[in-house]
Each structure stands twice: as structure tokens, then as C-alpha cells.
Amino acid sequence: MKQMQRFCQNWHRALALFWLTSVVVAALLATSTVLVPDLLHTASPPFLSPHWLGTDPQGFDVAYALLQGARTILYVSIPAAALTLLLGGALGSAAGYWSNTGLRVARSWWIASGLLVAGCIGLATQLYAAFLVTSGSLLTGCGLIGWLLHQSTWGRRPWAFPIDALIAGLIVLLDSIPLLVLVLVVAAIQQPSAGGLVLLMTLTCWTTPARLMRAATLRTRELAHVEAARAAGLSDWQVLRRHIWPLTWPVVMLRLPLTIALLIGLETTLSFLGVGLPPETPSWGRLLAGIRQSPAAWWLILWPGAALVLTTLSLHQLSRKKQ
Amino acid sequence: MKARTAWRYLGRPIVAAWLVVSILFLLTRAVSNNTSFIQATLEADSRLQLAEREQLTQQLLHRSGLDRPLFYVSFHPITGWQWQGIHNQYHAWASRLLHADLGLSYRSQNPVSELLVEALRYTLPLTVLAALLSLGLGLGVATGLHLTSPPRRTAVLTALQALQAAPLFLIATGLLLLFANPDFLDWFPSFGLGTEEETTAWWQLPGRQLYYLALPVFSLVLVSTPPLIIQLDGALQQELQQLYVVTARAKGASQRQVIWRHALRNAFLPTLTLLSELLPNLVAGAVVVEVLFALPGMGRLLAEAAATQDHPVLLGGVVLIVVTRVVAQLLADGAYRLADPRIRL
Numbered sequence: 328m329k330q331m332q333r334f335c336q337n338w339h340r341a342l343a344l345f346w347l348t349s350v351v352v353a354a355l356l357a358t359s360t361v362l363v364p365d366l367l368h369t370a371s372p373p374f375l376s377p378h379w380l381g382t383d384p385q386g387f388d389v390a391y392a393l394l395q396g397a398r399t400i401l402y403v404s405i406p407a408a409a410l411t412l413l414l415g416g417a418l419g420s421a422a423g424y425w426s427n428t429g430l431r432v433a434r435s436w437w438i439a440s441g442l443l444v445a446g447c448i449g450l451a452t453q454l455y456a457a458f459l460v461t462s463g464s465l466l467t468g469c470g471l472i473g474w475l476l477h478q479s480t481w482g483r484r485p486w487a488f489p490i491d492a493l494i495a496g497l498i499v500l501l502d503s504i505p506l507l508v509l510v511l512v513v514a515a516i517q518q519p520s521a522g523g524l525v526l527l528m529t530l531t532c533w534t535t536p537a538r539l540m541r542a543a544t545l546r547t548r549e550l551a552h553v554e555a556a557r558a559a560g561l562s563d564w565q566v567l568r569r570h571i572w573p574l575t576w577p578v579v580m581l582r583l584p585l586t587i588a589l590l591i592g593l594e595t596t597l598s599f600l601g602v603g604l605p606p607e608t609p610s611w612g613r614l615l616a617g618i619r620q621s622p623a624a625w626w627l628i629l630w631p632g633a634a635l636v637l638t639t640l641s642l643h644q645l646s647r648k649k650q
Numbered sequence: 651m652k653a654r655t656a657w658r659y660l661g662r663p664i665v666a667a668w669l670v671v672s673i674l675f676l677l678t679r680a681v682s683n684n685t686s687f688i689q690a691t692l693e694a695d696s697r698l699q700l701a702e703r704e705q706l707t708q709q710l711l712h713r714s715g716l717d718r719p720l721f722y723v724s725f726h727p728i729t730g731w732q733w734q735g736i737h738n739q740y741h742a743w744a745s746r747l748l749h750a751d752l753g754l755s756y757r758s759q760n761p762v763s764e765l766l767v768e769a770l771r772y773t774l775p776l777t778v779l780a781a782l783l784s785l786g787l788g789l790g791v792a793t794g795l796h797l798t799s800p801p802r803r804t805a806v807l808t809a810l811q812a813l814q815a816a817p818l819f820l821i822a823t824g825l826l827l828l829f830a831n832p833d834f835l836d837w838f839p840s841f842g843l844g845t846e847e848e849t850t851a852w853w854q855l856p857g858r859q860l861y862y863l864a865l866p867v868f869s870l871v872l873v874s875t876p877p878l879i880i881q882l883d884g885a886l887q888q889e890l891q892q893l894y895v896v897t898a899r900a901k902g903a904s905q906r907q908v909i910w911r912h913a914l915r916n917a918f919l920p921t922l923t924l925l926s927e928l929l930p931n932l933v934a935g936a937v938v939v940e941v942l943f944a945l946p947g948m949g950r951l952l953a954e955a956a957a958t959q960d961h962p963v964l965l966g967g968v969v970l971i972v973v974t975r976v977v978a979q980l981l982a983d984g985a986y987r988l989a990d991p992r993i994r995l
Contacts, residue, residue: 448731455727499666503972505934508952512964515956516678592817599819600941600953618823619942628827632820639815 343641350638354401357394373626381626383617389630395609396631400638403521403604404594407528408586414529415536416579422494422537423544424567431485438482439473494541498534506531507596514602524603528590536582543575550574584642591642595635611635659983667972671747672740674968678961679720679739714754715742752966757958762966765951773940773947776863777932780870784928787871788878788921793909795883796890807883810876819938822869826942829865838865866939870932881924885917892916919990926982930975 364386365378373381373389380390421430446465447454453461476482501509509531513519519527547553548571556570595612597603604610611631618627711717719734722741726732746753752762795803816824830838839862889895890913898912937949944950948967955963 451725452727452730496662496666499662500670503663503666503670503975504968505930505971505975507934507937508968508971511937511952511956512674512968513677515959515964516674516681516961588815596817596819596938600938602953602956612819615820615823618827622826623831625827628820628823632816632824635817635820636812636815639817640812643811643815 339644343644346637346641347645350397350634351401353394354397357391357398370621370624372624373630380630381624383614383627384620384624385617389614389626392609392614393611393630393634396611396614396634399521399594399604399608399610400591403525404587404590407525407532407590407594408583410525410529411532411586411590412536412579412583415533416540418494418497418533419537419540420544420567420571420575422491423541424548424563424571425488426491426545427489428487430488430490432488433477433483433485435473435476435479435482437486438476439469442472443469491541494537498537501531501534506593510593510597511600511602514597518605519603521604521608524594524597528593532586532590532593536579536586539578539582540575543578544571547571547574581646584646588639588642591635591638659980663976663979667976671965671969671972672744675743675965676721676740678965715739718742747969752969753962755960755963757960757963762962765963766948766966766970769946769948769951772945773933773936773949775859776866776870776939776945776947777929777936779863780867780874780932781928783867783871784875784878785925787875788882789914791875792879792882792886793914795879796886796909797905803883807880810879813872814876814880816873818869818873818935819942821872822866822939822942825865825869825872838862866943866945869939870935873935874928874932878921878924878928882917882921885920886913889913889917915989919986922982922985922989925985926978929978930971933971933974 365382365388366386368375368378368382369386370384371378371382373379375381378388378390380388380393382388383392443465446469450461450465504512510527513527513531514524517523553566553570556566561569594603595610595615598608598610598612599616601613601616606613611634614631615628618624621627708717716739719738720740721738722734722736724732724734743753750763752766754760755762755765758765791806795806813821827834829835886909890908892913895908895913898908903911933948935949936947937953939945940947940949941953948970951963952967954960955967
């Protein structure tokens with residue numbers, strides 16, 4: 328029975344991997360040129376040559392649009408997911424490792440950086456006029472002040488940087504609107520390009536990985552080997568890199584397929600609503616939106632819908648723990 | 651300690667909500683071209699001369715307060731920073747918002763609050779019905795799963811996980827194609843609310859509305875219930891292994907009694923967080939469903955405002971959703987306390 332279960336699981340994994348690989352291969356094979364619509368066969372049903380999967384109301388081939396939609400997934404959803412996890416992981420581990428009191432910076436540097444910011448604001452016109460000279464003199468001036476203050480005992484005393492509270496505040500800020508509405512509004516203010524959409528998704532979706540990473544880091548920080556590493560005098564960076572990340576990294580990696588699935592869902596929903604990517608970018612969601620023009624065209628739902636569900640299911644399958 | 655908890659549960663969400671709405675306001679005003687919406691109406695009128703048009707644009711800008719500076723301070727590369735006083739767009743907008751005045755729509759020149767109230771008349775039945783149904787269905791199925799045989803439970807859970815993989819718009823279009831298709835099963839209407847027909851008597855209206863809302867509500871329920879069931883089922887599974895359950899069984903309680911009387915209350919705690927997100931998420935989900943089923947509700951209002959860059963309407967909708975979210979969170983915190991007296995605020 329156990330063996331049977333394991334076989335089943337491996338089989339599922341293999342199937343999921345096979346499907347995802349074929350999506351990636353399809354995306355790489357698809358040409359980026361826009362095909363001319365076949366105006367003689369608009370909204371033609373599938374299984375007829377030359378369009379084996381049918382055409383949409385504009386006369387575009389569905390099979391071709393599916394391939395190009397896979398390309399959009401590869402170039403938009405996956406980079407966005409990777410960036411989301413990187414940002415969320417970094418912020419979450421910083422918040423968990425230092426919490427509110429751990430990140431101590433000497434008063435001298437606090438004052439120097441405060442002066443730098445104040446100088447940038449106060450001398451903004453000069454910065455516009457002569458950027459190099461003003462910024463150079465600002466940097467050297469503030470550096471000098473910081474260095475001088477650092478010579479005194481008062482200046483060397485640390486002030487804590489409340490990084491945990493800061494990141495928690497940011498998370499509360501972003502979570503106060505449902506994701507879809509936030510992205511919808513920002514995308515409406517200015518129609519984003521593909522790169523802009525990746526950035527927008529990254530900046531709005533990082534909260535969940537950050538929360539997970541913060542919890543994992545909080546747990547790991549208390550372990551004995553981290554204590555030992557700190558006692559041995561390793562720097563914060565080394566403790567994080569050598570002793571904490573190897574243990575917390577799997578949390579984020581396990582999250583990767585789920586994040587990709589989430590972002591594919593978000594991107595296709597936006598394209599379906601006609602908001603996200605520019606109209607000429609093919610997407611499975613945009614293909615599905617064709618159903619609104621010809622409600623009887625079941626093939627416009629079946630193929631992209633099946634592709635979408637299979638991809639999401641495969642990604643979910645991958646994120647299950649290996650037995 | 652008291653002030654801290656008040657800040658954490660009341661202050662922080664409100665400040666966050668205010669900040670989000672303010673940032674979105676400043677973004678909409680700063681990034682977009684103010685004159686574009688006036689230009690479109692003026693250019694339609696070809697009788698106007700160029701000079702007249704300029705003047706008219708200025709007048710219209712002045713009337714809607716768009717010729718003022720955007721924020722308390724402004725920056726210009728040559729003149730530097732300048733204090734603008736309280737006669738700026740942000741101040742005017744914020745003070746009107748505090749009086750619950752959301753401004754006028756760019757497109758139709760109607761008050762935004764009127765448009766929102768009108769839209770809520772359609773969205774509230776949709777979302778509230780969907781929320782109640784998913785809650786009931788979630789409770790029923792999750793407890794029912796522990797009363798049936800294990801293989802059946804695994805089968806249902808697998809099916810639910812598969813259902814979770816489909817995004818809302820796919821489920822909704824699928825339902826539309828299956829049940830509102832003249833070629834297949836023409837059971838339900840595919841769009842509208844059926845209120846435009848005058849012949850229906852007043853006592854027929856609720857039933858008629860239910861008939862028209864069936865597919866939209868069902869698609870929302872199909873999306874929001876699986877996560878609820880999966881989470882509640884996992885929590886129940888964990889609770890049923892606790893010692894107090896053994897005690898309850900030893901006293902002679904049936905499985906049904908053990909679940910409903912003893913385990914469910916404890917298992918429900920982690921699900922409360924999910925529930926507090928249910929209503930705002932349903933409002934967001936209503937965007938997709940209302941666009942697809944052509945219901946004149948909040949979601950469609952938002953989507954249309956997004957497509958036509960009608961920023962006051964868009965911001966008004968966001969304000970409403972943010973407020974719903976904050977209220978739902980407060981209610982969830984209160985419910986936590988009711989459900990588990992060990993939690994102290």
C-alpha cells in the first residue's frame with residue numbers, strides 16, 4: 328500500500344514535470360511575430376484543417392495563441408515570481424533576524440545619513456543644476472561629519488533601527504486592499520508594459536513570502552548553532568548567509584511554484600478584464616475573453632482553460648513536500 | 651499596554667488605509683494628465699475656436715479644482731521647494747472625504763457616492779449571499795467529511811484541490827457556457843438582473859432576482875469555499891486527536907456531537923482569519939463576475955472606471971473596499987475573543 332502510494336506520487340510528479348516542461352518548450356518555440364488573421368475562418372470550430380484547435384472571432388488561430396500565451400507566462404509570471412520571492416525573502420529574513428532592536432547603527436552614521444537626506448531635499452535645485460559637484464560635496468561633507476562624530480564616545484553609541492516594525496507596517500499597508508483591486512487601480516492609472524507589470528506584481532505580492540520567511544527566521548535564530556556562530560564572532564552577514572539561510576531557504580523554494588501559480592492567475596485575470604498587458608500581447612486570459620464576443624465558441628474556453636488548470640495543478644503538485 | 655493594543659487593532663489599520671488611499675490619490679493626480687478628460691469633451695464640439703477652447707479648459711479646470719497645486723509642498727527644478735498652503739488638491743479632497751463626499755465622476759458628472767450606492771444595490775445581495783453560502787457550505791462539508799468514510803474524504807479533498815487550481819474567471823465562463831447556453835443547457839439567464847421587465851409583480855421580484863443571481867453567486871461560492879473547507883478540515887483533523895475529544899467520546903457522545911459541540915469551536919479559530927478576508931475578496935471577485943454577467947454593480951463600476959480612467963469613481967470604490975476590509979478585520983478580532991476567551995486584547 329505504501330509503495331503504491333509512493334508510486335502514485337512519483338507518477339503525479341513526473342506528469343506535472345512533463346507538462347511544465349512542455350509549456351516551457353512551447354513558449355521557447357513560439358515565434359514572437361503576430362500572425363495574420365485568417366478572415367475566411369473566423370470563430371471556426373476545432374478539428375478542421377488548417378486550424379486544428381479552431382479560431383477566435385478575429386480569425387486568429389487558437390493553437391498559435393496558446394503557444395504565444397505560454398511565452399507570456401515564461402517571460403512575465405516566472406520572473407515576477409522569482410523577484411517576488413527574492414524581495415519577500417530578503418525583507419522577511421531581515422525583519423526576523425534583527426527584529427526591532429537587533430540592527431544597531433552608531434549615532435554618528437544616523438546623524439550623517441539624516442544630514443545627507445536633509446541636504447538632498449534642501450539643495451534640490453542645485454542638485455538639478457550641477458548634479459556631480461553638489462552630490463560629491465554633500466557626500467564628502469556628511470561623511471566627514473559622520474567620521475568626526477564617530478571619534479567621540481557619544482557618537483559611537485548605537486541607536487536601534489526598528490526594521491521589523493517598518494516591514495510589518497509596509498505589509499499592513501499593502502494588505503489593506505485586495506490584490507486584484509490594487510493591481511487594477513495601478514494598472515488603470517498608467518497602462519504598464521510587460522516590464523512594468525512584472526515590477527507591479529513584485530511590489531504588491533511580496534508580503535506572503537516575507538511573512539513566511541520572517542517566521543522561519545525567528546525560529547531558526549533561536550537555535551543553538553546560530554548562537555554558537557554569533558559567539559564565535561561572525562558578522563551578521565555571515566551568520567545569515569552561512570547559518571540561517573541554508574535552513575530557511577527551503578521555505579521560500581517550496582513557495583516558488585505556488586507564487587508562480589498565483590501570478591499566472593493574476594496575469595490571466597487582468598488580461599481577461601483587458602487591463603494588464605498591452606492588447607497586442609497574447610495571453611491565455613485574453614484568448615478566454617474572446618468568449619464574450621461569441622458565446623457559443625466552447626473551444627475558446629476549453630483549450631486555454633485546460634492549459635491554465637493543468638499548469639496550476641502541476642505547480643501545486645510540485646510544491647507538495649517530497650515524501 | 652492599553653494604548654498599545656488600541657494602536658495595534660484600531661490605529662494601525664486605519665492609518666494604513668488612509669495612507670494607501672492617499673498614495674493612490676496622489677498617484678492618479680500626479681501621473682495622469684488632468685486636462686485629458688476635459689479635452690475629450692471639448693474636442694467633440696467643433697464649433698469652438700482654439701482660443702475659446704483654451705479659455706474653457708482653464709475654466710473647467712478651475713471648476714473642478716484641478717488648477718490648484720497637488721500637495722502642500724511642490725518642487726520645481728528652478729524655483730526649488732515651495733509651500734503651497736492648504737489650498738491644494740490633496741487638502742480639498744481629504745477634507746471632502748472626511749465629510750463622506752467622494753467628488754464627481756469625470757465621465758457622467760454624477761456624485762460618486764450616488765453611483766456607489768446605486769452599484770451596491772446589486773453588489774451587496776451578490777456578495778452577502780455568496781459569503782453566507784460559502785460559510786454554510788464550508789461548515790457543512792468540512793464537518794460532513796469527518797462523518798463519512800476516509801476514501802470518500804480523500805476523493806472530495808482531491809476534487810477541491812483541483813477546483814482551487816481554476817481562477818474565478820475560468821469557473822464563471824465555464825458555468826456560463828454550461829448552464830446559460832442556448833445550444834446546451836439553457837437553464838439560467840446569461841446576463842442582467844431581470845428587473846427591466848415591468849410585468850413582474852413586487853412579490854415575484856426576490857425570486858426573480860435570485861434566479862438571475864444564481865450563476866454569479868454560484869461561481870463566487872465555487873471559488874471561495876474550497877480554501878475554507880481545506881483549512882477547516884485540516885484543523886478539525888488536528889483537534890479530533892486531542893485528549894478532550896477522547897473524553898467526550900468516553901462520555902458517550904456520538905461523532906456528530908463530538909464534532910459540532912467540542913472540536914468545531916477550537917478548529918474554527920484559524921479559519922476566522924480566512925473569514926475576515928472573505929468579504930473584501932468577494933468584492934474583488936465581483937469585479938470579474940459582474941463584468942462577465944453584465945451586472946451593474948461595484949465591480950463593473952470599478953472595471954469601467956479603470957478602463958476609462960475615471961479616477962474619482964475608482965478612488966471612491968477603493969475607499970469603500972478599504973473601509974470594508976478594516977471593519978471586517980475588527981469584527982474578526984472581536985470574534986476571536988468571543989470564540990476563545992484565552993485571547994486577551
